[in-house]
Amino acid sequence: MAKRRTGRQEAIRRIVRSKSIRTQRDLVFELRDMGFTCTQATVSRDITDMGLRKLSEGAYVLAEDLHLQHMVSEFVVAIESVGNQVVIKTQAGTAPGVAAAIDAAELLEVVGSIAGNDTVLAIGRSSEGAASIVSLLNKLRSVRRS
Amino acid sequence: MAKRRTGRQEAIRRIVRSKSIRTQRDLVFELRDMGFTCTQATVSRDITDMGLRKLSEGAYVLAEDLHLQHMVSEFVVAIESVGNQVVIKTQAGTAPGVAAAIDAAELLEVVGSIAGNDTVLAIGRSSEGAASIVSLLNKLRSVRRS
DNA sequence: TGTATTGATGCATAATTTAGCAGATTTGTT
DNA sequence: AACAAATCTGCTAAATTATGCATCAATACA
Numbered sequence: 001m002a003k004r005r006t007g008r009q010e011a012i013r014r015i016v017r018s019k020s021i022r023t024q025r026d027l028v029f030e031l032r033d034m035g036f037t038c039t040q041a042t043v044s045r046d047i048t049d050m051g052l053r054k055l056s057e058g059a060y061v062l063a064e065d066l067h068l069q070h071m072v073s074e075f076v077v078a079i080e081s082v083g084n085q086v087v088i089k090t091q092a093g094t095a096p097g098v099a100a101a102i103d104a105a106e107l108l109e110v111v112g113s114i115a116g117n118d119t120v121l122a123i124g125r126s127s128e129g130a131a132s133i134v135s136l137l138n139k140l141r142s143v144r145r146s
Numbered sequence: 147m148a149k150r151r152t153g154r155q156e157a158i159r160r161i162v163r164s165k166s167i168r169t170q171r172d173l174v175f176e177l178r179d180m181g182f183t184c185t186q187a188t189v190s191r192d193i194t195d196m197g198l199r200k201l202s203e204g205a206y207v208l209a210e211d212l213h214l215q216h217m218v219s220e221f222v223v224a225i226e227s228v229g230n231q232v233v234i235k236t237q238a239g240t241a242p243g244v245a246a247a248i249d250a251a252e253l254l255e256v257v258g259s260i261a262g263n264d265t266v267l268a269i270g271r272s273s274e275g276a277a278s279i280v281s282l283l284n285k286l287r288s289v290r291r292s
Numbered sequence: 293t294g295t296a297t298t299g300a301t302g303c304a305t306a307a308t309t310t311a312g313c314a315g316a317t318t319t320g321t322t
Numbered sequence: 323a324a325c326a327a328a329t330c331t332g333c334t335a336a337a338t339t340a341t342g343c344a345t346c347a348a349t350a351c352a
Contacts, residue, residue: 004301023339024339025338039303044341045300045301070220151330169307185331186309190310191310
């Protein structure tokens with residue numbers, strides 16, 4: 001049953017992007033809800049395979065989102081959405097890089113993005129889409145506060 | 147004896163920058179060698195206090211070096227040293243940012259750095275200093291390879 | 293079809309990290 | 323100095339993650 005693996009990891013991808021998963025146990029339960037029954041050991045191996053990383057804040061992030069995470073955590077100053085638009089303020093000069101990272105992440109809800117010098121405008125598919133983009137970016141932005 | 151804490155964390159700072167520490171147990175032993183006797187539980191708390199992070203590769207990194215870690219892992223293409231000079235190739239346009247991050251890290255061995263468009267030149271205090279800079283940067287650059 | 297090989301998974305367990313609690317030390321106040 | 327409050331630390335247990343081993347399924351091949 002080598003097929004389960006693929007589907008399960010695909011599910012993990014979706015889950016991790018939509019919810020905040022903090023333990024492998026959580027993931028086992030989420031997977032169960034989606035019809036994928038497996039143990040924590042298997043999830044541990046999936047996480048290794050997929051290169052999932054645990055943010056300092058404690059939630060798992062996709063390997064593909066790591067670049068975006070770095071860019072956002074380093075350069076983004078503020079995030080706000082209006083309707084289906086997301087306005088992202090960045091450090092001077094870094095907007096193009098941030099926009100490129102957003103494009104590269106191929107987020108489902110993002111139709112496209114354009115960058116000025118210190119501002120990125122991302123267009124969401126809908127208001128809800130824009131909200132979920134803000135949510136994800138904020139999740140990626142969260143840094144350990146000491 | 148609240149004084150121990152300060153000294154111990156100072157020692158941790160030195161140890162983590164010079165060696166590759168992969169477990170808190172390792173750190174306990176290193177500390178013991180330096181005359182700081184404590185338990186793993188204490189080290190765990192120190193790590194939380196100091197905001198130490200575990201790289202995907204598995205080694206702990208100082209919070210202060212996290213920004214540098216991000217910049218290096220995202221933008222640096224190649225690192226090489228000649229004598230006391232370290233030449234760092236970066237993605238086009240990102241050299242100034244990388245140089246700024248190096249300066250901000252206040253690495254002991256770095257006298258200073260200057261940036262072009264896609265190249266940073268860092269000046270070490272000595273050949274050995276340059277080598278240790280290369281070593282640290284490579285450590286920060288290391289990413290999980292799947 | 294029968295058999296060997298490879299990959300995936302669960303179970304049990306080890307390894308690692310975190311947290312609760314109590315005792316000791318330090319600091320601050322009167 | 324005496325007492326109170328705040329910190330720090332070790333001990334121990336809990337929580338979380340990783341791993342060795344055996345098994346089962348799928349695939350390859352004779």
